Amino acid sequence: MTDSPTKKQTQTQSHAQPRSQQNEQQSDRLHRYVFNELDCRGELVQINQSLNQIFENHQYPQPVKRLLAELMVATALLTATLKFEGDISVQLQGDGPVSYAVINGNNKLELRGLAKLQGEIVNEDLHSLIGHGHMVITITPDKGERYQGIVQLEGDNLAQCIEAYFKQSEQLETKLWMACELSPENNKAAALFLQILPANTTRSEEDFQHLTALSGTVKDEELLHLDANTLLTRLYHQENPTIYPSQAVSFKCGCSREKTEAALASMVKSELLEQVESQGVINVDCQFCQSRFAFDMAAIKKLPG
Numbered sequence: 001m002t003d004s005p006t007k008k009q010t011q012t013q014s015h016a017q018p019r020s021q022q023n024e025q026q027s028d029r030l031h032r033y034v035f036n037e038l039d040c041r042g043e044l045v046q047i048n049q050s051l052n053q054i055f056e057n058h059q060y061p062q063p064v065k066r067l068l069a070e071l072m073v074a075t076a077l078l079t080a081t082l083k084f085e086g087d088i089s090v091q092l093q094g095d096g097p098v099s100y101a102v103i104n105g106n107n108k109l110e111l112r113g114l115a116k117l118q119g120e121i122v123n124e125d126l127h128s129l130i131g132h133g134h135m136v137i138t139i140t141p142d143k144g145e146r147y148q149g150i151v152q153l154e155g156d157n158l159a160q161c162i163e164a165y166f167k168q169s170e171q172l173e174t175k176l177w178m179a180c181e182l183s184p185e186n187n188k189a190a191a192l193f194l195q196i197l198p199a200n201t202t203r204s205e206e207d208f209q210h211l212t213a214l215s216g217t218v219k220d221e222e223l224l225h226l227d228a229n230t231l232l233t234r235l236y237h238q239e240n241p242t243i244y245p246s247q248a249v250s251f252k253c254g255c256s257r258e259k260t261e262a263a264l265a266s267m268v269k270s271e272l273l274e275q276v277e278s279q280g281v282i283n284v285d286c287q288f289c290q291s292r293f294a295f296d297m298a299a300i301k302k303l304p305g
């Protein structure tokens with residue numbers, strides 16, 4: 001838990017705002033495209049600033065950073081593919097050293113995330129990190145019913161889990177290529193996504209194989225560092241995809257004093273009063289962004305109930 005007061009963090013964030021918006025325009029974006037005359041569609045997501053912000057104020061070991069980076073690009077791709085208006089949460093849960101990793105977001109691709117560690121990391125692959133476990137995808141639309149999909153952790157990595165998810169839930173062939181570049185100063189992640197359109201003809205399968213072969217030539221370096229137009233032209237210049245307007249990906253926590261108040265109001269008031277009397281103040285730290293919300297006796301007394 002950090003000791004930095006909330007006020008200081010708010011100031012730092014607001015100062016950084018114009019620059020991060022600029023960076024987002026360059027790098028934190030999701031591109032969608034459909035291949036003309038081929039029964040497939042694709043997406044490319046590249047993140048930098050928003051990933052740095054997810055890691056801010058957390059001391060994650062390198063393999064956990066990698067896992068969160070992959071989970072973040074995967075969540076952005078799922079959000080753009082599943083098309084809903086509302087919130088999404090993609091969680092990994094298991095009995096391994098990383099007991100829990102989550103990215104929460106919404107259809108505006110405003111994302112936040114965290115991981116919880118419970119043991120020593122020996123090997124860095126997905127199964128060694130999460131252990132026996134599963135991936136839970138929850139979509140809470142603004143209107144309509146909540147949807148939850150659960151996938152066993154199959155395959156060797158997160159990309160294969162997502163591929164298995166689409167195969168199971170929508171019977172759609174899907175392929176993902178992911179890359180990360182992590183350092184204490186700067187972090188980047190990117191993913192390329194390819195999916196067969198639900199036409200189900202023999203030709204679709206051939207189209208998919210053809211585009212899989214082309215996409216498979218992508219190098220991590222290209223995925224992370226080339227701008228989207230250059231990369232898509234390099235990979236698919238003969239396939240002539242129609243590219244839709246891109247969408248910004250950003251970090252947004254969404255925590256607030258009001259939400260924290262609401263959470264406190266649902267707790268037993270006499271216990272809160274007891275706690276604030278002995279401690280002078282109740283500090284509630286946001287686990288995602290480490291913002292601290294402090295409640296003194298007067299604030300606790302004002303809570304309803």
Ligand SMILES: [Zn+2]
Nearest residue numbers: 253255286289
């Ligand atoms: Zn927060």
